Amino acid sequence: MSEAILRVEGLRKVFGQAVAVGEVSFSLPPAGALAVVGESGSGKTTVARMIVGLERPTAGHVTACGRDRSQPARSARERRRRGGEVQIVFQDPYASLDPRQSPAAALEEVLRLHTALDRGRRRARVAELADLVGLDERQMAARPARLSGGQRQRVAIARALAAEPRILILDESVAALDVSIQAQVLNVLSQVRERTGVAYLFISHDLAVVRQVSDDVIVMRHGAIVERGPTGRVLDAPEHPYTRLLRASVPGPGWRPARRIGQEAKETR
Amino acid sequence: MTALALLGRGRRGGLGALGTTAAVVIVAAVVLAVLGPALTSADPDASDFANAYAPPGPGHRLGFDGQGRDLLARLLTGARTSLLGPLWVVALSMTAGTLIAIAAAWFGGWLDSVVSAALDVMFAFPGVLLAMLVAAVFGPGLSAAVLALSVAYLPYIARLLRGAALAERRKPYVQALEVQGAGSVAICLRHLVPNLMPLIAAQATLFFGYAMVDLAIVSYFGLGVRPPTADWGVMVAGGQPGVLQGYLAESLLAGGCIVVLVVAFNVLGERLSDDCGQGGTFGPSRWWRPGRGGTA
Amino acid sequence: MSDPINRRMSDLLDISGLTVRLPLQGLPRTVLSQVSLRVGAGEAVGLVGESGSGKSMTARSIVRLLPTGAHAEGSIRFGGADVAALRGPALRELRRRVPMVFQDPRAHINPVRTVGDFLTEALRAHGRTPRRAAEERAVGVLEEVGVAGGRRRLRQYPHELSGGLLQRVMIAAALLTEPLLLLADEPTTALDVTTQAEVMAVLDELRRERGLAMLFITHDLELAAAVCDRTAVMYAGRVMEVRASALLHQHPLHPYTTALSAARPRLDRRAERLVTTPGRPLSAFEAPHGCPFAPRCAHVRQRCHDTRPDLLPLAGGQVACLRAEELRQERAVPHE
Numbered sequence: 001m002s003e004a005i006l007r008v009e010g011l012r013k014v015f016g017q018a019v020a021v022g023e024v025s026f027s028l029p030p031a032g033a034l035a036v037v038g039e040s041g042s043g044k045t046t047v048a049r050m051i052v053g054l055e056r057p058t059a060g061h062v063t064a065c066g067r068d069r070s071q072p073a074r075s076a077r078e079r080r081r082r083g084g085e086v087q088i089v090f091q092d093p094y095a096s097l098d099p100r101q102s103p104a105a106a107l108e109e110v111l112r113l114h115t116a117l118d119r120g121r122r123r124a125r126v127a128e129l130a131d132l133v134g135l136d137e138r139q140m141a142a143r144p145a146r147l148s149g150g151q152r153q154r155v156a157i158a159r160a161l162a163a164e165p166r167i168l169i170l171d172e173s174v175a176a177l178d179v180s181i182q183a184q185v186l187n188v189l190s191q192v193r194e195r196t197g198v199a200y201l202f203i204s205h206d207l208a209v210v211r212q213v214s215d216d217v218i219v220m221r222h223g224a225i226v227e228r229g230p231t232g233r234v235l236d237a238p239e240h241p242y243t244r245l246l247r248a249s250v251p252g253p254g255w256r257p258a259r260r261i262g263q264e265a266k267e268t269r
Numbered sequence: 270m271t272a273l274a275l276l277g278r279g280r281r282g283g284l285g286a287l288g289t290t291a292a293v294v295i296v297a298a299v300v301l302a303v304l305g306p307a308l309t310s311a312d313p314d315a316s317d318f319a320n321a322y323a324p325p326g327p328g329h330r331l332g333f334d335g336q337g338r339d340l341l342a343r344l345l346t347g348a349r350t351s352l353l354g355p356l357w358v359v360a361l362s363m364t365a366g367t368l369i370a371i372a373a374a375w376f377g378g379w380l381d382s383v384v385s386a387a388l389d390v391m392f393a394f395p396g397v398l399l400a401m402l403v404a405a406v407f408g409p410g411l412s413a414a415v416l417a418l419s420v421a422y423l424p425y426i427a428r429l430l431r432g433a434a435l436a437e438r439r440k441p442y443v444q445a446l447e448v449q450g451a452g453s454v455a456i457c458l459r460h461l462v463p464n465l466m467p468l469i470a471a472q473a474t475l476f477f478g479y480a481m482v483d484l485a486i487v488s489y490f491g492l493g494v495r496p497p498t499a500d501w502g503v504m505v506a507g508g509q510p511g512v513l514q515g516y517l518a519e520s521l522l523a524g525g526c527i528v529v530l531v532v533a534f535n536v537l538g539e540r541l542s543d544d545c546g547q548g549g550t551f552g553p554s555r556w557w558r559p560g561r562g563g564t565a
Numbered sequence: 566m567s568d569p570i571n572r573r574m575s576d577l578l579d580i581s582g583l584t585v586r587l588p589l590q591g592l593p594r595t596v597l598s599q600v601s602l603r604v605g606a607g608e609a610v611g612l613v614g615e616s617g618s619g620k621s622m623t624a625r626s627i628v629r630l631l632p633t634g635a636h637a638e639g640s641i642r643f644g645g646a647d648v649a650a651l652r653g654p655a656l657r658e659l660r661r662r663v664p665m666v667f668q669d670p671r672a673h674i675n676p677v678r679t680v681g682d683f684l685t686e687a688l689r690a691h692g693r694t695p696r697r698a699a700e701e702r703a704v705g706v707l708e709e710v711g712v713a714g715g716r717r718r719l720r721q722y723p724h725e726l727s728g729g730l731l732q733r734v735m736i737a738a739a740l741l742t743e744p745l746l747l748l749a750d751e752p753t754t755a756l757d758v759t760t761q762a763e764v765m766a767v768l769d770e771l772r773r774e775r776g777l778a779m780l781f782i783t784h785d786l787e788l789a790a791a792v793c794d795r796t797a798v799m800y801a802g803r804v805m806e807v808r809a810s811a812l813l814h815q816h817p818l819h820p821y822t823t824a825l826s827a828a829r830p831r832l833d834r835r836a837e838r839l840v841t842t843p844g845r846p847l848s849a850f851e852a853p854h855g856c857p858f859a860p861r862c863a864h865v866r867q868r869c870h871d872t873r874p875d876l877l878p879l880a881g882g883q884v885a886c887l888r889a890e891e892l893r894q895e896r897a898v899p900h901e
Contacts, residue, residue, distance in 0.1 A: 052448045053447075053448065054444055054447065054448065073450075076450075076452055079450040079452075080449075080450035081450070082450060083448060083449040083450030083451075084450070086448075087448060087449070088445065088448050089445075090441035090444070090445065091441075092441055095440045095441045095442060096441040096442055096445065097442050098442045098460050098464065099464065100460075100463050100464060101460075109451075109459075110449055113449060113450065113451055114449075114450075156441075156445070159445065160445070163449060163450075
């Protein structure tokens with residue numbers, strides 16, 4: 001395995017008294033695809049937000065492309081450089097775009113920020129990115145309100161890719177989409193990885209989606225990693241009881257939902 | 270579910286009959302104020318005591334006031350001061366309020382705490398009293414009143430916009446821009462402010478109405494616009510001796526203009542804030558809309 | 566379940582030819598078109614569809630909870646009575662017998678009142694049950710949905726409970742009125758998978774113990790297949806296919822069901838590429854004149870654009886596809 005492009009070491013985040021993430025370490029190889037699986041409160045989203053700098057780690061280190069990013073960026077240049085290394089796509093397709101800005105303008109803005117391309121080149125690059133995620137010219141010129149959830153999510157992916165990041169974090173990015181649209185976006189993601197060699201950190205609660213897009217998986221619970229390994233192995237032969245529970249909770253043919261005894265008491269907040 | 274969402278959207282957009290009427294009234298008032306002197310040949314300040322309280326006649330369609338000045342000319346000229354004063358108040362308080370609100374919401378931390386505490390203190394000062402106090406200290410005049418009212422309105426505007434800016438700042442599209450490495454100022458100017466603009470416009474419209482009443486009150490007490498300058502608030506006060514003698518025209522006409530315009534600004538402001546999804550409106554408590562104010 | 570399809574002896578709910586129009590942006594728009602569906606006593610029927618398919622609207626029609634200005638045609642019969650004709654007390658009785666559980670329990674419970682207030686309110690208002698007896702019953706139904714320590718729960722506020730627990734409280738509330746049919750509108754969509762499994766287990770047990778019928782609305786074909794006797798698939802305000810869940814899941818007959826099933830990634834293996842359908846799901850008023858799925862269908866013929874297919878019996882279920890028989894033979898779907 002080549003040198004990791006993203007390395008997280010002893011990452012910890014405490015909100016007041018509550019430990020959201022405690023001592024999490026993992027690494028992602030170039031062009032790899034690592035999934036972080038967990039339920040609400042597992043800390044998986046907090047990990048993602050710390051990596052992109054939207055939350056400040058209480059302790060631990062995040063290294064991307066060989067450079068430390070555990071502390072806030074000091075200069076505008078440093079901020080932009082970090083933006084060119086790691087990008088993120090959020091869950092909610094309806095709030096992920098500025099309602100007053102067309103997709104083309106949003107991509108153009110990112111290109112102005114990250115590249116020295118002239119106007120014509122920028123336009124060509126916008127068309128290229130639109131093509132990569134399967135959006136046509138009319139959709140790229142439309143107001144976001146006129147686009148469907150799936151189309152908006154593709155715009156968000158294209159906008160993230162415009163900075164030519166080495167790492168793309170997808171934080172439940174397909175969870176809110178209709179099944180048929182979700183499949184389209186998942187295929188777009190596979191295709192983008194093959195064509196650009198970007199590495200994915202895929203945050204999700206959906207084991208079937210994780211199987212489809214990731215090579216390796218980390219299972220998180222209550223802020224800690226309980227199991228890790230190649231996706232196929234972890235899903236087919238889970239070792240940790242919690243992973244087994246997750247696996248058994250996925251409905252499928254012949255599935256009988258089972259009531260867990262004594263679990264209910266723990267659910268109280 | 271989708272159908273329900275669409276249904277909800279169907280009610281929005283457009284001003285409705287009442288809102289459109291209000292907008293027409295406001296536009297008409299502005300046009301009259303701008304054209305003002307061109308509409309009448311009479312001099313609003315020329316006094317001729319022979320004509321005191323004279324009834325309407327040719328060339329003087331509304332008659333004369335107690336000092337024998339043409340009422341129509343004074344109303345039209347007064348419209349300018351009566352509209353310009355609130356315009357300044359709104360421009361000053363909205364600009365300062367927006368800047369403060371966005372800075373507090375964006376940078377958070379100690380800045381936000383300081384701003385919030387300062388706003389709480391400022392809530393303690395009622396606008397009209399502050400304006401009168403300033404006038405009493407620095408002498409009467411429109412600019413003192415305008416400044417005082419701007420300061421008094423600032424906390425209401427800043428508090429509302431701070432909340433809205435905070436909500437906007439937490440949206441994924443803003444966070445995506447932060448992750449991209451875009452600068453704070455660029456994000457605020459190019460994305461945050463434009464998306465807050467409908468709310469800013471609605472608030473500005475509402476506060477225009479408030480400012481108009483408050484400035485009229487200050488002028489009525491002789492602490493704002495100084496007579497003999499024509500101003501509706503001044504005219505209401507100036508017409509009072511006439512009222513006692515049975516000549517109602519001056520006070521009634523000036524007061525009527527104020528009432529009609531304030532109602533129009535309120536109606537339009539409410540409609541606009543309904544459209545930007547702001548539940549109800551927010552501002553100093555008002556006697557004509559009891560219980561809906563936001564006084565701390 | 567032995568042959569649930571032909572168990573027609575007692576149709577608890579019978580929807581036939583239901584068409585609903587809503588005024589959207591001033592125009593009457595069709596949101597449901599010729600929906601026909603039956604639910605037998607004690608039967609669980611899944612209603613599966615993507616956004617805009619009209620599945621929630623169908624459930625709302627049953628208890629007459631359509632938005633103002635809605636116009637409904639066709640008939641809905643519950644226990645033999647015409648729902649459209651019910652007034653006042655009779656309509657309230659219907660809503661007691663057919664309670665609804667929603668996706669977001671927090672939006673449907675008053676946050677400043679206790680769980681106890683919420684649960685006993687209806688009892689004390691309707692049945693004039695004394696407070697003590699009402700609380701007894703509330704604790705009883707809480708136990709039934711697997712919430713222990715009922716007495717303590719009654720004094721808690723909604724914000725003190727997790728989403729899964731609160732959803733169980735909503736189900737308990739639905740049980741208090743002696744329901745015959747439960748309308749469950751995506752009751753587990755907002756929950757974690759492990760919590761979803763528990764809530765589904767509770768629903769499953771309740772159905773068996775009480776002989777409760779259920780209309781289970783979901784976007785998840787696999788979940789419907791796992792917990793429902795029969796499943797109806799909706800698209801653009803129409804029912805495209807109704808069949809026994811296991812059959813529908815393994816051998817879908819309608820191309821849309823096939824597409825929906827193929828689009829979902831599998832837990833047991835990774836596909837090189839998922840089989841996708843071009844375009845996006847349409848609402849009823851956007852659908853073209855012929856078959857609503859025609860523009861996206863892989864098996865489309867010219868006649869699909871011209872004729873709107875009816876929901877017709879085929880292979881032990883019903884399918885609304887002109888080419889269903891042909892396609893079935895091509896794929897050699899076994900006869901029942």
